[in-house]
Structure formats: C-alpha cells, structure tokens
Amino acid sequence: MTQNLRVKSSEFIDETNRISFKFDGKTYYGFKGDTLASALIANNIHLVGRSFKYHRPRGIMTSGSEEPNAIVQVNPNSNITEPNARATEIEIYEGLEASSQNCWPSVNFDIGGINNFLAPLFPAGFYYKTFMWPKSFWEKYEFFIRHSAGLGKSPNTRDPDIYDHRNIHCDVLVVGAGISGILAARNAAKNNFKTLLLDEKNELGGSTIFEANEYNKINNNLASEWLKKEINELKNTKNLEIKTRTSVAAYHQYNYLLARENLTDHLDKKNKKNKIRQRLLKIRAKKVILATGALERPLIFNNNDRPGIMLSSAIKKYSNFYGVACGTKNIFFTNNDSAYESALSLHNKGIKVEAIIDIRENSDAKIIKKINDAGIKIYWSHTIVDTRGYKRISSISIMRLSNDGTSVTGSKISISCDCLGIAGGWTPAVHLYTQSGSKLTFDEERKIFIPKADTKEQISVGSCGGDFELDEIIRNLNYKLKNFLNIDKTDFDSIALENDHETSKRNIWLLPSDQSIGKTKPFVDYQNDATAKDIKLALREGFRSIEHVKRYTTTGMGTDQGKLGNMHALGIVADTAGVKMGELGTTTFRPPYTPLTFGTIVGRNIGEFFDTFRRTPMNDWHIKNKAEFENVGQWKRSWYYPEEGETMHQAVQRESKAARKSAGILDASTLGKIDIQGSDASEFLNRVYTNAWSKLAIGKCRYGLMLNEDGMVYDDGVTTRLGENHYIMTTTTGGAANVLGKLEDYLQTEWPELDVYLTSVTDHFATASLCGPNSKKILNKIIPDLDLSDDNFPHMSFKEVLIDKIKCRIMRISFTGELSYEINAPASYGEAIWQKCIEAGKEFNITPYGTETMHLLRAEKGFIIVGQDTDGTMTPIDLQMDWIVSKKKYDFIGKRSLYRSDTMKENRKQLVGLLTEDPNIVLEEGAQIVSELNQKPVEMLGHVTSSYFSPNLNKSIALAVVKDGKNMKGKKLFIPMENKNISVTVSNTIFFDEENKRINA
Amino acid sequence: MFLINCPYCGERDQQEFKAGGEAHIERPKQPTELSDDEWAEYLFMRKNIKGVQFERWNHAHGCRKWFNMARDTSNDEIKAIYKMGEKPPTQ
C-alpha cells in the first residue's frame, strides 16, 4: 500500500538525513526538511482527517498555514499532547507522533460518517434550530454532539515547556520574506534603518524560491536563481535581523505587532530539552512593510472536498520544493494561468498530467504553447460537475459551461485521476493589514480586496498589495519604497525583468452542475463543512448582513478563519442577493492570524510569577510560626495562626479571646500610607474627608471617611498630624493605590493652586499593632522612658520615640475597641521590633492574630470594612455614620451628592446589626434577607455583609444592609436558606462595649 | 496598543497609562448653589463622540502626571496631547 512518491531530489530536503515518525500509530519515513504533510504525501497518504459536521474524509489541501483539513493531534499518547496543529506546518523530527483528529474509531472507519448520509438533515443553522428546542433537552443533546464532534483533545497536565517574551523596537519591520519582503528589507537595511524581517516558514524566498517558470526572468536568470543570490547577500547585511519560523499573530494600532517565534518545535526530543520553545515578540515598529503575499483560492463545485483535491500552488510546492508528487495521474482545474505553471512543473519532472480543465474560453499566455507541446489536453470552457472516490479522488466528470456561466451543456466526459489541482485565482493576504485598522477597497474587475491606501507608517507590497506579476511587483515596490523610506533610489531600479502576462480572466464563485444545487455538495468552508447551499439557505431565511450569514452558516469560523473560502462566501451572497461585493463589505479578520498556544501568550508569567505579590517585613516570622496566609490585593497577609490540631474556627476563637483578655499583636504593615506635606495640607484634607481637619492638633490622630463625588463611601482610615504642614494618612490595604491616584487627580486637575505634595510610603514602614488590656504594660517594657499615662499619651494621639536607637512612630488608635498601639518602624527594622513585642509580651501570653480575628473583633464593635460592608452604593448616612459628616464645611468631595433626592430617600438600604434567634447559627455572608416567608415573589430587603461567631459575646453576630433598616430595630426578619429559614432580629451595629470603656482601660 | 507621547516623559506604551474620561469638565466651584439637575449634569453626563474627543489621561506607571489628549475615536488617531490647564487645540 505504501508507495514512494519522492520524485526528484530537492535542494531544500536533506535526503542524507532520514527521519522516522508515526502517524496514526504507524511508522513512516521522511527526510530532514519535510513537513508532516509532505512526508505523508511522499508515502502516498492523503486521507488525514474527517470533517467537522458530516465526517467526510478529508485530505491535505495546501502547503501552509491556511490549511483547513490536515489538522492533527501531536504526541497523541502524551498528557502534554497538542491539538489542532496543521500538518502543513509541522516540520518532522525523529520521534514525532501525530494522529488524525475528529474521527472515531479511526480515520478509515468513522462512525460519525453516518452524518454524511444524513446530510439533508443537517442544513445551516441545524444545531440552533433543532437542539435548542425544547430547551431542557439541551444537556442530553450536548452529550452526543460533544461525543461525536470536537476538534482534538486538550493536554491534561501542566505544560512543562519554557516560553518567553521579548520586546523589540525597530525602524522598519518587514512581514513576509518572499521576493517583495526580501527586496524591501534589503533596501531598508542598506539605508541605515534598523530592520527586522519575519517569515512564518523556515526558508526565505516565499513562492519565488521554488519557481521554475522559464518565462519569469530577472537579469536573464530564472527568478528563483536570482533570488537565491539575493538571499545569500542578505545574510551579510548590516542593520538587519532575520527571524524565520516566526508568524505575526496580531497587528495592533500604532504599529504594535505580536509575533510568535518558534524555536524548538522542529527539533527532536533530545535537542528540545531545556530550551525555550516559543517566544512572543512584542514589536513596536516605526514603519511596517507588509509583504504577506497571497493565498490561492479553491474553486467551488460539486464534491470539491475529496482527499486528493488540492490547491494547484500546493501541488507545485510539493513537487518543486519537497520533491514529492501528489499523485500519479494529475488533473488541473483552473480559471487562470497559474495552474499551467504547476502542470508544466509536474510534466518536466516526469509526473503525468492527464488534462487541464479551464473555465475560460482561451488564454494567450506563452506557457499554453508549452502545455500543448507536452501533449496535455486542455478542456476550455469546461467545468467539473462532479467527482468520485470516497477516501481518495478517483475520477471527475466535466461538462461544457454555458456562455453566462450559470449552467452546463452537452455531454458529460469522465476522466480518472488520483489528484486534482484547483486554481481559483489569488486572494491578497490582507488579514494583518485590516487588523491594524486600515480599510480595504474592492477591485471589481479582479475580484479582490486590496488595501485602500498606504500611510507614512505602513505600506503593502507585492501580492498582498494586489500586484501579482513580476514586473508590476518590482516596479511598484521600487516606487513605494522610495516614498516610504524617503530614498532617491533602490538597488533594483534597473534590473531587467521578463514575464508572462495574464490577459484572459473569468471568475464564477459557484460553478454550476448538471444536478440541482439541492443535490450537490459544493464546500465553501472545508473545516466547518459549510456549503454554498447553506449560504443560499441563510439568504432565503432572511439573513442579509455578511456577519450574520457567517455566524448562521459557521462559514469562516473554524481555526483557519476561512482563509480559503471567505471570498467565495461573499461572492455567493453578492450574486444571490444581487448586490455588488464592494458594497457588501467583508467579515472582520481578528487576531491571531494563526492560533497561538496559551504558553506563548503568558510567557514567564506563570505559577508564582502570575501576578506580583507583596510580603511584609515580618513575613519570615509568620511563616516560622505557621501562619495561614490570605491574599489581600497583591499582599500576602497572615490570616490566622493555627496551633497543633486547630481548625480555622478554633484558632480564630482563641485569638479573639486572647486579644480582649490580655494582649494580641497584628501585622498591619499592609495598610496604605500616604505622606502629605505642604502649606495647604490641612485645607486639602478638609476637601477630601467628610469631617473637619483644620483644628486637629499636632500629635493627634483622626479617623476620616472619604467619599466619591457621587456621595458613596470610597475609603477610610486614620490620619495623623505630624507637624504644622505634615500629615500621614492611612488607607485600606486594597485601596492604597487608588486613593493616591484619586488625590493626585484632584491636586493636579481641580486644585492646582494648593501647595500639597503626596508620597506613597506604604513600603517604607512596618506596622505592629499591639492590642488588649495588657498592651500598655508590654509597651512600657519596650520603651520604659515613655510616659504612657492617658494624660501624656491619650487615645487618638501620636508619639515619635526611639526603640534601640530606631526612630519609630507610635499611634494610640484602635480598630478592635481595645487599648491599642500601632508601632510604625522603618521597614528594615520591622521584624526586629515585632520580635521585641513578642518577647516583651511573653509573660502576658501575647497572641499573634491574623486578618480573620481582626475582622471579627472590629465586627463586635460595629466598625465597617470598606468594600465588605460597603459596595459603592452606601453613603455615610446609609452606614448610620452621620456623626462623621461635617455640616459646617462648605464643600468636600461628595458633599453635594448627599443632598440629591435619591441619596436623601428615607428607605435606602442601611447598615444594621442582626442577631440570630438561635445564637449558635452563624449566617452566611451574602445571604438575602426578607420579611415575609409565604409571599411570591418575595421582596429582597438586603443582604448579610459580615457574619461571625463572637467568642467574647458567646453568640452569633452579623452586619447587614437592609432597606429602611434604621427604622427596623427590634424587628424580626428571615434569611431563607436552601434547607431552612433562619429567624433574625435587627439590632444596633455595636455589639460589644457600647460605652467604649475598654479603650481607656 | 497606543504609543502615547507623555508631555513630561516622551513616548511610552499605552499600558503605562490610565484613561480618565472626558476632559475640560470643571468641578463646580459652588456645588451647593446647583440644582440636582445641574449637579447631575456635572456628575454623570459624559459625551461619547464618534470623531475627535478630548480626554484626560494619566501616566499612572510613570511620572503620575495628568494631561489631556485629543483622540479621534473612529480610528484612534491621537491628534494632540497638551498639559492640564491648557486650551484644547482648535482644529
């Protein structure tokens, strides 16, 4: 069965380097330089997969990244397997394993293939129409759909490969290293532009490099020979960096491009090891030259998808570049001259070409004579009406086309073959051009979308700009380069060019058959199994916008984004609806141009490097003392410190009791700290906080609430006056950066006249918060010289002290309701000061506590946490904190909004306390609150914001926001849960020490 | 991804910046004198133009300075960048 179709040695293939690989479990051989596709074809294997919807056998169609069919699973038996790889892009290496996708149990016997015979039941929109009804059945349908479809399997373990990112800045970026790209890069570099040339293939030279048309000559040499010399010189050009195997995925605004550089996928296992697999290049280019070439179009006719049906240009590449014949009996089907070049290439290598079917009436290209001399029969004005062969094409039927191209006449001729090359013309690869935001224009005569205009920062050259013939490519390239790079001459101004010219054109988007369209299968999108019939159905059902037709029929929605068939879909819509293609527009091409692995996208930002995290200076102590950590913003904060065998609940209950009974210590270093200086600092604070600041004495602290301009609570914290014109503000841990940004905003844009300077000093200080009735004794042991009496150092005041020569700031402030001191030390002494507190506190059984206990203790006191008890819809009045809103101040941020009709409404949601009827039930935070149990629909009055079991009160406590809560004290409400209804009573928000006695205890 | 020419630092990648909404909306000097409607006009109403729009931008991960930008929202072309307090370009 296996047959060697290697026809002629090729300079691009190293036949001394034989490589074995496995496909669908069977071992084959190829050579270094082969792609999986060329190696399979050399082994006479075309059938490589099944189509998505009908499970029709499909073969290799192309030789590049536009491949719709030959989608394979790489290393299928490994748990780091990779799906959806294109066989036309995989370079083979020793040990490569790949398998077909989308077929079960095997590519040769596929159960889903039954769909092919049921095809009349699977029209466009079939899934939408059938499986969505009745809705409740969707889960059952989904099981079957997922089981029989799907594109490959995903890896199920962590990707062990290394990926990398690199930023590149260059003067000129050239995308595509075909003849246009090479000449452009050469000129840019020679004129001292720092130039980067990228190509997705491993070889430079594009399609010219394997060109064999003797009518295409440069300086009297074959174009390919001339280009090879140019490429050799390129390698010695200064200012030029060349990257092959590098595919541009995205072209964003301002010449920002993302490209994937493939470094090791072509290497064998041994050589892959410990190397970076792929690198994402983030390129910012001053100027971009797009030389992305053109993609050959297929032709759309009945049964145009059988294995063995390939693009004519691909057949040429397989024979000229890889030295592989795609068949032994070849036929070409074309609407232009390029298929004749492919046919002649095969003929000259001794590969049999049976016939050429051309829908045109004639062509006066010089190459036609060569074809006639070779004795290859040409059927002018004919079209293929059907093909046969299930797993490989075996024959075609052709008929004469009517003059208007809409029907066929005469008798049917059958010709046998094992390979059919189709040539439907060329589509400029404008994908990247449009991604950049640039607009296209439609050339009605040539039926192509081309770039509308070049700019100072971007040009399109070669066939992606609509130039297809050698002389026009070089002429336009020279002209464009001079303008774009502002140079007087190029190196290629005076080269001698010779080439054939195509004069005869005929384009038919959907070729007719002798059967009615309903009985034919003319595929437009091979990967998604969308036919011309589906598109016509969509139009009949009323879809008009091309974007809607695309989604309804799924045309162009595969992993190839319909690179081959999109133009035909547009053409068929235009023809059917009777509109001009230019008016219809085109669907949007979105990045990435070809799929990217997630590994490439994230690069090194994985695991612990996924996000930045911040640790406090006392972190090592926390780890040593077995703290559990909690993420708060980017900070890792001690959550609780479980002792041997303790659950989280047990630890928190113990810590909470200890802090109130004797002494506790909390690492509060993460709180945001903003240093505020300037002669207008007091005035500034007056404007940003709701309460008054002018009269705060030096050495005193004050709690402040900050609003947004809409009157809603934004942040809170204690600010201390350190000097006449000097304050230190603390913010919430999560809000620090935003608060600083907001304050800067007001200073720079609204109040530039204020003399105020803000500096973030969060990381400069470590903060140990000592709390509990014995905290004064502990502090006294550390700083014996300091008078800690309430007279000298009262609550809400500050002292600057020396602890072992270290200058520290101590604030006597409390977030727990206990007597409490916050010691702020320079960050590098944070751990030492903390240690000192622990040592001094030993005799008082000082207990380190984490954020959970802190939350519990403050809830007992009814202190809010911004972001937990508030959610951007709570005013200070809603929080029952009217006391902090100054009535005297003329203005502060958010003041006016507190007098809007909406914020003054009486029955807004307000913060209240909740006590459960059963003191042992702890409510769930977020649980909804209702007043009626037997009403449907029931009104949701609010929700629980904070909830704990208080060990100091020996009962469950909660804070909640409840509609009209202020007027509900003592009222019974309900929390309906999944299995029970919990009765609660509305209470005061302060549960513990309402008289604030303990602060001065 | 824009390339933004910070008036204080020079050209930098967009990811260093934060957009801050419509420019040239001055905070009323005497908010208490305003009706609810007038205050709401300042607080909530923002233009969303197809064409040249004046916006505030902040070089958040750089010099932290705020500045203004005239940007064509239809093609994201940055027409002008000018400092806070300066008048928008007339054209």
Ligand SMILES: [Zn+2]
């Ligand atoms: Zn800046």
